[in-house]
Amino acid sequence: MALLGIFLMIFLVIHLGINLCLLRSDGGEWFNAAAHFMGTNYIVKVFEVVLFGGFILHILIGILLQIQNWLSRPVRYKVKNRSYTPFLSKYMIYTGAIVLIFLILHFMNFYFIKLGWVSNPHITEGEPDFYLIARDLFLQPLYSFLYIVLIIILGFHLNHAFQAAWQTLGVNHPRYNNFISWFGTIYAILIPIGFIIIPVYFLFIR
Amino acid sequence: MNLTLKIWRQKDAKSSGKFVTYSLRDISPNCSFLEMLDILNEQLIQKNEEPVVFDHDCREGICGMCSLYINGRPHGPDDAVTACQLHMRKFKDGDTIVIEPWRAKPFPVIKDLMVDRSAFDKIIQEGGYISVNTGGAAEANNILVSKKNADLSMDAAACIGCGACVAACKNASAMLFVSAKVSQFALLPQGRIEAKERVTRMVKKMDELGFGNCTNTYACEAECPKLISRSNIARMNREFYCAKAV
Numbered sequence: 001m002a003l004l005g006i007f008l009m010i011f012l013v014i015h016l017g018i019n020l021c022l023l024r025s026d027g028g029e030w031f032n033a034a035a036h037f038m039g040t041n042y043i044v045k046v047f048e049v050v051l052f053g054g055f056i057l058h059i060l061i062g063i064l065l066q067i068q069n070w071l072s073r074p075v076r077y078k079v080k081n082r083s084y085t086p087f088l089s090k091y092m093i094y095t096g097a098i099v100l101i102f103l104i105l106h107f108m109n110f111y112f113i114k115l116g117w118v119s120n121p122h123i124t125e126g127e128p129d130f131y132l133i134a135r136d137l138f139l140q141p142l143y144s145f146l147y148i149v150l151i152i153i154l155g156f157h158l159n160h161a162f163q164a165a166w167q168t169l170g171v172n173h174p175r176y177n178n179f180i181s182w183f184g185t186i187y188a189i190l191i192p193i194g195f196i197i198i199p200v201y202f203l204f205i206r
Numbered sequence: 207m208n209l210t211l212k213i214w215r216q217k218d219a220k221s222s223g224k225f226v227t228y229s230l231r232d233i234s235p236n237c238s239f240l241e242m243l244d245i246l247n248e249q250l251i252q253k254n255e256e257p258v259v260f261d262h263d264c265r266e267g268i269c270g271m272c273s274l275y276i277n278g279r280p281h282g283p284d285d286a287v288t289a290c291q292l293h294m295r296k297f298k299d300g301d302t303i304v305i306e307p308w309r310a311k312p313f314p315v316i317k318d319l320m321v322d323r324s325a326f327d328k329i330i331q332e333g334g335y336i337s338v339n340t341g342g343a344a345e346a347n348n349i350l351v352s353k354k355n356a357d358l359s360m361d362a363a364a365c366i367g368c369g370a371c372v373a374a375c376k377n378a379s380a381m382l383f384v385s386a387k388v389s390q391f392a393l394l395p396q397g398r399i400e401a402k403e404r405v406t407r408m409v410k411k412m413d414e415l416g417f418g419n420c421t422n423t424y425a426c427e428a429e430c431p432k433l434i435s436r437s438n439i440a441r442m443n444r445e446f447y448c449a450k451a452v
């Protein structure tokens with residue numbers, strides 16, 4: 001769970017790097033080139049399989065562990081627990097479930113188009129123009145609003161996930177704990193901000 | 207102090223329990239929480255009613271028998287103390303106090319507020335010891351131990367096995383307890399000999415008994431009356447991975 005999570009967190013940085021190409025005023029040249037590279041490079045294609053495997057395993061293990069956790073307390077307390085815990089840590093399964101919904105929507109809007117499972121007007125000569133697809137989506141205020149909300153929830157998920165992953169992997173040392181905690185928080189703020197800049201750019205700045 | 211108590215009453219393990227409300231008057235703020243329950247029980251006995259059953263033994267905070275979930279917190283509103291070391295001055299006059307037993311699948315209720323924590327004993331039986339021959343005690347300084355490791359081991363060994371970590375955890379996970387028991391030996395040269403078998407067997411038993419998984423919410427650490435650190439959980443994870451890998 002932790003290893004897969006860290007792998008997915010590294011992937012998010014790469015994904016953000018590609019998405020930020022949308023901000024260039026080049027008619028999507030860089031973005032489409034990056035998308036083309038990601039879609040055709042053989043090394044990337046191998047990683048794509050690993051990535052999907054990682055997503056699926058992370059989700060399945062997460063659900064399985066949660067079911068075990070629910071079963072481990074068949075009779076609930078009548079008074080709500082008041083023990084001190086980081087707020088977001090208690091809701092990982094719920095923020096994770098929302099991220100999963102986002103992931104499905106995201107696949108329908110992009111990856112399934114690439115596979116030809118979903119039709120889109122921006123497909124010419126078999127190659128989808130992902131820049132135009134993304135631009136059209138981000139120009140819809142409702143989609144952009146939903147995107148921003150879901151990305152913020154992804155940030156909530158990441159905030160706990162980062163430091164929890166290292167704890168699970170056995171990395172806990174007084175010398176590094178503060179760094180891990182701060183780095184995780186900064187990561188969980190900067191990554192969502194990076195993704196949110198894009199719909200804001202298309203809606204208000206461009 | 208005048209108090210209203212809502213206490214979980216359950217005839218036996220098979221019965222379905224319910225909360226019963228009691229009123230207590232003129233309780234001294236200097237009373238311990240268990241003494242307050244003693245006063246209640248005296249009153250119940252005088253009225254020919256069944257007293258409330260709750261676990262207790264040393265009443266000095268070292269035996270680990272207290273198992274009261276008080277107003278949503280194991281051992282109540284004070285930090286780093288067991289319920290027997292909790293005093294009524296932590297409450298206000300007129301307060302309503304809700305008392306429940308530990309809730310976890312491996313900790314079934316025996317009666318009222320008493321739960322069966324023999325699951326912890328079963329985990330200890332899987333490796334919470336070092337194997338030594340009986341006979342004369344060896345010279346203590348034959349095996350040198352660094353001060354740092356001795357201190358960390360002693361900190362882990364402070365765990366009294368009360369189960370507050372399980373009671374507080376939203377997943378009813380026993381990771382803090384098991385990690386403390388694994389750590390106290392793993393940090394010492396005498397414990398290294400059986401370290402791999404110990405961690406493997408104790409974790410396996412913990413899972414078999416139906417404790418939940420750790421999702422790093424750290425409620426266990428927050429509620430531990432002996433301030434056992436979550437760094438022990440990380441150490442146990444390291445020990446476990448190494449044992450599995452080699």
